Amino acid sequence: MDSTTRVLLVDGDDGRAGETADALSTDGFAVDVVADGDEALSAIGRDVPHCVVCEFDVGDVTGVELLRTVRAVHGDVPFVLCTADGSEAVAERAVAAGVDGYVRREGEDWQERLLERVRESHSARPTDQQLKERALDEAPVGITIADANAPDMPLIYTNDSFEELTGYDREDVIGRNCRFLQGEDSDPDAVRQMREAIEAEEPVSVELVNYTKSGERFWNKVDIAPIRDETGEVSHYVGFQTDVTDRVQAERTAEQRAAQLAAEREGLEHLLERIDGLIQQTMGALVEATSRSEIESNMCDLLAETEPFTCAWTGEPDLADHSIRPNAIVGGAADGEAMVLDGSGGVVERAVETGEVQVVAAADLEDREWHEARTDEPFSTVAVIPLVYRDARYGVLTVYTDDPAALDEREATILAALGRMVATAISAAETRRTLTADNIVQLSFTVADRSVFFVDVAERADATLTYAGSVYRDDDSLGMFFTVEADDPDEVTAIASESDTVLDTKIITRNEGVSLIEFTVANEGLLSTLAAYGADVKAITARPGTASVEVELPRDANARTVVENVEAEFDGIDLTSYRERERPATTKQEFIAALEDQLTERQLTALQRAYFGDFFEWPRPTSGDDLADSMGIARSTYHQHLRAAERKLVGEFFDRP
Numbered sequence: 264m265d266s267t268t269r270v271l272l273v274d275g276d277d278g279r280a281g282e283t284a285d286a287l288s289t290d291g292f293a294v295d296v297v298a299d300g301d302e303a304l305s306a307i308g309r310d311v312p313h314c315v316v317c318e319f320d321v322g323d324v325t326g327v328e329l330l331r332t333v334r335a336v337h338g339d340v341p342f343v344l345c346t347a348d349g350s351e352a353v354a355e356r357a358v359a360a361g362v363d364g365y366v367r368r369e370g371e372d373w374q375e376r377l378l379e380r381v382r383e384s385h386s387a388r389p390t391d392q393q394l395k396e397r398a399l400d401e402a403p404v405g406i407t408i409a410d411a412n413a414p415d416m417p418l419i420y421t422n423d424s425f426e427e428l429t430g431y432d433r434e435d436v437i438g439r440n441c442r443f444l445q446g447e448d449s450d451p452d453a454v455r456q457m458r459e460a461i462e463a464e465e466p467v468s469v470e471l472v473n474y475t476k477s478g479e480r481f482w483n484k485v486d487i488a489p490i491r492d493e494t495g496e497v498s499h500y501v502g503f504q505t506d507v508t509d510r511v512q513a514e515r516t517a518e519q520r521a522a523q524l525a526a527e528r529e530g531l532e533h534l535l536e537r538i539d540g541l542i543q544q545t546m547g548a549l550v551e552a553t554s555r556s557e558i559e560s561n562m563c564d565l566l567a568e569t570e571p572f573t574c575a576w577t578g579e580p581d582l583a584d585h586s587i588r589p590n591a592i593v594g595g596a597a598d599g600e601a602m603v604l605d606g607s608g609g610v611v612e613r614a615v616e617t618g619e620v621q622v623v624a625a626a627d628l629e630d631r632e633w634h635e636a637r638t639d640e641p642f643s644t645v646a647v648i649p650l651v652y653r654d655a656r657y658g659v660l661t662v663y664t665d666d667p668a669a670l671d672e673r674e675a676t677i678l679a680a681l682g683r684m685v686a687t688a689i690s691a692a693e694t695r696r697t698l699t700a701d702n703i704v705q706l707s708f709t710v711a712d713r714s715v716f717f718v719d720v721a722e723r724a725d726a727t728l729t730y731a732g733s734v735y736r737d738d739d740s741l742g743m744f745f746t747v748e749a750d751d752p753d754e755v756t757a758i759a760s761e762s763d764t765v766l767d768t769k770i771i772t773r774n775e776g777v778s779l780i781e782f783t784v785a786n787e788g789l790l791s792t793l794a795a796y797g798a799d800v801k802a803i804t805a806r807p808g809t810a811s812v813e814v815e816l817p818r819d820a821n822a823r824t825v826v827e828n829v830e831a832e833f834d835g836i837d838l839t840s841y842r843e844r845e846r847p848a849t850t851k852q853e854f855i856a857a858l859e860d861q862l863t864e865r866q867l868t869a870l871q872r873a874y875f876g877d878f879f880e881w882p883r884p885t886s887g888d889d890l891a892d893s894m895g896i897a898r899s900t901y902h903q904h905l906r907a908a909e910r911k912l913v914g915e916f917f918d919r920p
Contacts, residue, residue: 270381271312272296273303273321273329283316285346286374287381295881300332302323307337314363314381319346319353327356334361341384345377351404351505365401405429405504407441411489411497415440416461419499419790428483428506430476441502444473448480457487462490464497470507482511531771544569545681551687555657558688562660562681567593571669572662573640577650579658580604580615587658594663595638602633614647614659620675620682621647624667634663643667646675648682652690655795660685693797693817705842706798706826710810711835715789716743716762716782721805724755730803731779733790740766743782743789745803752778764788789833796825811839861911868894869904870912 270287274280284294295312297303303315305701315333317326324332326344331338343364344357357365364380366373401404405425409416417438426432436443445454453471460467466488473483486503544565552558559577562766566575574594578587585775588601604612609629614621625643628634634645639800642663650657660682664670670678713719716726726749732741749755756768759782767783784790789812790800800813805811816825826838862870872890873879891901 268295268314269295269310269312271303271315273298273300273315273317273326275299275320275322276318279318279347283377286377287316290378290382292381299659300329303329304332304336307333307340311337311340314341314343314384316343316345316377316381319344319348324720327353327360327362330360330362330686341381343377343380343384345373345380347659349403350533351402351503351560367401367403373911392411404500406492407502407504409441409500409502411499416500425504428475428481428504429473430479435476441646446472446480448472448476453485457485460487460490461500470511473504481506482508500587507814545684548682552688552692555689555692556591558685558692560593561592562685563591566660566662571664571666573642573665574638574663575661576637577658577660578611587615589637589661592637594640596636599636599865600633602630610645610647611659611661614649615656618649618651618656620649622670622675638663641665644670646670646678648678650682650686650689652683652686653766655686655690655797657686657689703817703844704818704840705801705844706814707840708812708814708829709837710789710805710812710833712789712833713835714764715810715833716759716764716784717803717805718810720755720759721810722807723758724749725807728803728805730800733800733817735786739786741784741786743770743784745782745789747778747780749778750776752780789829789836792829792832793846799824819841862908863904865894865904866908866911869901870908873905 268291271294272280272284272287272294274283274296280296284296285296295306297306301322303317303321306312307315317329319326321329326346330342330344333342341363342361343366344353344362345364345366346353347368349365349367349369354365363384364377366377366380397424399420402422403424404418404912405428406422406424408420410419418436419440421431421433421436429436442454449468450471453469456469458469465468466486468484468486470482470484472480484503484505484507485503488501490496490501491500492498493527545562547740549558549561552561563575563577566572572594576589576592576593576595576597578589580587585604586601587604588599589595589597591597602609602611604615604783606612607629610621610623611630613619619700623645625631625634625645628645636641640663643665644663644667646662646664648660648662650660662678710718713722720726721728726747728745728747731744731746733741737740747755752770752773755778756770759765759768759780764784764787765782766785769781771779793800793812793814796816800812800814802813803811828838830838869890872893878885878887878890887902888897891898894901896904
């Protein structure tokens, strides 16, 4: 090759351009390198090269666009497109623009193919037929040509990409009809469309499953077009084969996922509709109940009448003999022996111990005969829902169903939520019973266990702590208020903060020698244990060396069980007194009369006008100025009366015995 043969290389990638230039230089070409289309046009304008070798992406234009510009301005300058970004579309555009050579930068022989194309383009302009043949050979899709006039339309040409796609060598397929690619999973409708289009001498495009020589399935996009001779008769058919397996599989996966989501959405909507109805009915059943027995009976009625359940019962473990029996049941019988909770790990026992819903198939029940004796209908699955509110455990709610698919994970979550609702209602009923019972039991304990925070604080701070009340927080912690007799309340809070059960401390008021301190504690320990058994804490006094706790229980509560379990769980706790007494109930009228006796006429008027004027709503439709004007007093005076009335009202609520 004459060393004066000049090649203009257009490529903005230095590394890639260097590799291409080295390949061209080895064959004796003189190579000039430019980075983009503008530089290329300037270089060609200065001195037209023997050949242009161009990448596809050259700055603001593509190699095909640059080719068109070169053809329009400089005529038939030999032009070879050499790119790693090749595709069917790029090849078609390049051929249509009149490219002299198209080389894909892939495989070990791409450099030799590039040199061959440059030699051919420089030595002589190829004929149109040569261009077409090279374009067909280099095309990145499988191409076949069939003889339309021969029997069974045999193939007379296949390109390299067809061989790569199907695994068939050229000599294996020449002379055969292309239907050999079809197989068991090939869509008959797609095959029919191709046959009808060929018979009608029309183009057609289909997608169907084809098979490689080794029997591997792939999705093939087949485009077939008729080729007509100079008389207008169809002489050949050209076929383009493109592997679209990845796209089809992605589409199928997306369709399956969409169908799955639609089914899940439909199921979820049905579930939500049922949940909403069940929750509304549960709330109604709980609101209507005035006692624990009514709560349990109403829930058993509701669930036993709700599909898919056939039977429901509630029961509370007897801590004395470690057994449980239904105390409310619908759809079955409560008579018979109690179930013994002996540590054998039955489904009821697991629910009691773990506080989590247990769902078990009937065939896997350890005590299946006992459960079968409770229910009127056969069942395939049992669910045991613990009734837990904070640390208080009120037993279990058990349901049975004969639908093995009914109690899935979502259903168990719903049942757990219902269990918490029932337990909350029971807790409220038990507390209400404690607060309103005419006959109560008073228990007094001495406490020396230093793990109880107020015992430890009194001892270490040399202080006296007197209980003033408590309130539960949204985060399940407990805020406890104590009046503290100590020289330094800051020392008291510092010592309390060292306790594992104290989460936070806050000094509310400071007076000489006496302060009000709020201790935020975890909902655990002695007070939580007492609350779990329905005890209402009435008094706590802690001094250095001694502490006492007084609680109240309903008369019919199992006080012995409370005492035994508290003394067993904590060290240094002893019962010092047990008293039964009557507590007169206060009527609403008596409560109002007692409160009115404390309020002045102006205070009562200010409170009434604020309430009936919706002053406590937000946004307020009535302002303090409006209410003050209605009483003919100044706004500041009105608020003094209102605040005094509010203080007395709240005090009557919190200070009542």
